[in-house]
Every structure is written in structure tokens, then in C-alpha cells.
Amino acid sequence: MTEGRPSNLRHQAILEQLFSNGQVFVHDLAEQFNVAQETIRRDLTKLESQKLLKKVHGGAVNIQSKFERDFSERAKLAADEKKAIAMKAAEFIKSGDTLLIDFGTTTMEFAQQVKNIDGLTVITNSPLIAGIVQENMTIDAILIGGQFSGSKFACLGAITLKNIGEFSADYAVIGVGAIDANKGIMNQNIDEAAVARKMMENSDKLIVLADSTKSNKHAISLVSGWENVDILVTTSRDIKITEANKKTKIIFADAEDNR
Known part of the structure; x- marks a missing residue:
């Protein structure tokens, strides 16, 4: 995955990992998507503003809310x-x-x-x-x-x-x-x-x-x-x-x- 990947696609991939694993880490995501850690932090801030996750030190965790992905x-x-x-x-x-x-x-x-x-x-x-x-x-x-x-x-x-x-x-x-x-x-x-x-x-x-x-x-x-x-x-x-x-x-x- 490259620097030029659209942010919306990166956001979707981050959420898929989050819903699957319960948490994501800035360092791992930056390496996976080949972007700067600051880029990932901005991604997480954006997703938190949409109430899709909660930022924690070093990454983010899933939240139990109406926004959680349904079972299907x-x-x-x-x-x-x-x-x-x-x-x-x-x-x-x-x-x-x-x-x-x-x-x-x-x-x-x-x-x-x-x-x-x-x-x-x-x-x-x-x-x-x-x-x-x-x-x-x-x-x-x-x-x-x-x-x-x-x-x-x-x-x-x-x-x-x-x-x-x-x-x-x-x-x-x-x-x-x-x-x-x-x-x-x-x-x-x-x-x-x-x-x-x-x-x-x-x-x-x-x-x-x-x-x-x-x-x-x-x-x-x-x-x-x-x-x-x-x-x-x-x-x-x-x-x-x-x-x-x-x-x-x-x-x-x-x-x-x-x-």
C-alpha cells in the first residue's frame, strides 16, 4: 500500500481491522500503509470525530455504540x-x-x-x-x-x-x-x-x-x-x-x- 492511497479507502481498512481486532496501533498502521505516523493520527482523529472509535495512547480502540458494525x-x-x-x-x-x-x-x-x-x-x-x-x-x-x-x-x-x-x-x-x-x-x-x-x-x-x-x-x-x-x-x-x-x-x- 502506498502514500497515494485515498484517505477514505485507508479509513475503511483501518475500521475493518478495528472491528476485527478491537484495537489498532499507530506504528503498525503507518508501516502497513507506508505513510507517516502523523497521517495515521489524523486519520484516527477524523474517525473519532465520527464516533467510530476512541483514540488512546499509541492507537485506538473499538467502542460499543450504535455506530458499531452490525453482525452481517x-x-x-x-x-x-x-x-x-x-x-x-x-x-x-x-x-x-x-x-x-x-x-x-x-x-x-x-x-x-x-x-x-x-x-x-x-x-x-x-x-x-x-x-x-x-x-x-x-x-x-x-x-x-x-x-x-x-x-x-x-x-x-x-x-x-x-x-x-x-x-x-x-x-x-x-x-x-x-x-x-x-x-x-x-x-x-x-x-x-x-x-x-x-x-x-x-x-x-x-x-x-x-x-x-x-x-x-x-x-x-x-x-x-x-x-x-x-x-x-x-x-x-x-x-x-x-x-x-x-x-x-x-x-x-x-x-x-x-x-
């Missing part, structure tokens, strides 16, 4: 990668398994894949995921209640956490907002992070789904260190988990194979 738009980001990841992850699931699945655009694609496996029990905080797997009448879909978040299309909060604690699953399958090679898996929303942690605690194994936009990033809430992650399915080949975390099996999915 977020689902389009890295769509080919998400499908490839979902297909790979579904290979670990067999008839008779019980799954705890949190809600996200990648886990929804995962639901599309596993709905073809007979005899599953799927426990989820998402009405959309429950509806997808229920298309297979042999799947027992259990919808976890709680405070419904329209912007997240899922139930969150204390009631949801209590209800998750009543179940025991073979696998927890979760999406994440960020992956840190040293710290582990993270989420930008603390309520979603709490749901993911509770699902992990009540499952024998944890499968994490993460497209390339999540790698080597940071987010507000730590979901878990690598010691609890059994399988990471990702399209990013630049994830280098530290030597101390050899438990995690990394499975690479290739989006090119599905085009």
Missing part, C-alpha cells in the same frame, strides 16, 4: 478463512460428542459444518447457532439462557454463566478476539470472555478458532493461557507459541483449498 458486516471479514477453519475443526468431532459453543462469526461457520454430524449434543448461548444445528433432527440443541445482547446475538452475564456450570462437555469450541504467543487467548469484550472461560472449565478439551487477523494481537480480557488450549485451528502461519506451552496442537487451515 462482521461476518464478511475473512469469510474464506473462517470457513476453512470451521471445516478443519469439524474433523475432530464425531457422532455422540457433546459440544459447548460460544457465539462468534467463526463458531457460527463451525456450526454449519458440524450440523452434518448425527447424534451430537450442542449447548450454546446463541439462538443462531442453536437454530443452525437444529436443522439436523438427530442433534440435541440446548440453548443457554441469560441476558440477551442484541448486538452480540448471544446470552451473556451471570445467569448464562450459572447455566453453563450445569453442563459437562467433551469439547468447548470458542472464537477469540486476539492471540498472544506468550500470554494466550484474549477477547475484547469481558462478558464474552467470561462465557468462554466458563465453557472451557466445563469441558474435557478446548478448541480455539482464530483467523489470521487475530494473531499476535492483544485484547482487554485474558480468556486463558496456552496451558488450557488443546487445539488451535488457524489460518495464520506466523503464530509461534512459546516453548513452555507445548500442550497446544496447532492445526493450519488453508482458505485457498476452499475456493
Whole structure:
């Protein structure tokens, strides 16, 4: 990307990264777009004036507001990668398994894949995921209640956490907002992070789904260190988990194979 790229196109690209990762950094954006850091700061100031982000030291963070991109738009980001990841992850699931699945655009694609496996029990905080797997009448879909978040299309909060604690699953399958090679898996929303942690605690194994936009990033809430992650399915080949975390099996999915 070059200096001559129109600012409106650069703004759009910045927002796509922001909505995907939860935060952006001036240094990284300047290098990516081959522009001065001051140019990026002006971009962020402009976007903040439109109430599309909040500037912080060194960059900007997403804000939860009416201006947030709706779900259908977020689902389009890295769509080919998400499908490839979902297909790979579904290979670990067999008839008779019980799954705890949190809600996200990648886990929804995962639901599309596993709905073809007979005899599953799927426990989820998402009405959309429950509806997808229920298309297979042999799947027992259990919808976890709680405070419904329209912007997240899922139930969150204390009631949801209590209800998750009543179940025991073979696998927890979760999406994440960020992956840190040293710290582990993270989420930008603390309520979603709490749901993911509770699902992990009540499952024998944890499968994490993460497209390339999540790698080597940071987010507000730590979901878990690598010691609890059994399988990471990702399209990013630049994830280098530290030597101390050899438990995690990394499975690479290739989006090119599905085009």
C-alpha cells in the first residue's frame, strides 16, 4: 500500500481491522500503509470525530455504540478463512460428542459444518447457532439462557454463566478476539470472555478458532493461557507459541483449498 492511497479507502481498512481486532496501533498502521505516523493520527482523529472509535495512547480502540458494525458486516471479514477453519475443526468431532459453543462469526461457520454430524449434543448461548444445528433432527440443541445482547446475538452475564456450570462437555469450541504467543487467548469484550472461560472449565478439551487477523494481537480480557488450549485451528502461519506451552496442537487451515 502506498502514500497515494485515498484517505477514505485507508479509513475503511483501518475500521475493518478495528472491528476485527478491537484495537489498532499507530506504528503498525503507518508501516502497513507506508505513510507517516502523523497521517495515521489524523486519520484516527477524523474517525473519532465520527464516533467510530476512541483514540488512546499509541492507537485506538473499538467502542460499543450504535455506530458499531452490525453482525452481517462482521461476518464478511475473512469469510474464506473462517470457513476453512470451521471445516478443519469439524474433523475432530464425531457422532455422540457433546459440544459447548460460544457465539462468534467463526463458531457460527463451525456450526454449519458440524450440523452434518448425527447424534451430537450442542449447548450454546446463541439462538443462531442453536437454530443452525437444529436443522439436523438427530442433534440435541440446548440453548443457554441469560441476558440477551442484541448486538452480540448471544446470552451473556451471570445467569448464562450459572447455566453453563450445569453442563459437562467433551469439547468447548470458542472464537477469540486476539492471540498472544506468550500470554494466550484474549477477547475484547469481558462478558464474552467470561462465557468462554466458563465453557472451557466445563469441558474435557478446548478448541480455539482464530483467523489470521487475530494473531499476535492483544485484547482487554485474558480468556486463558496456552496451558488450557488443546487445539488451535488457524489460518495464520506466523503464530509461534512459546516453548513452555507445548500442550497446544496447532492445526493450519488453508482458505485457498476452499475456493
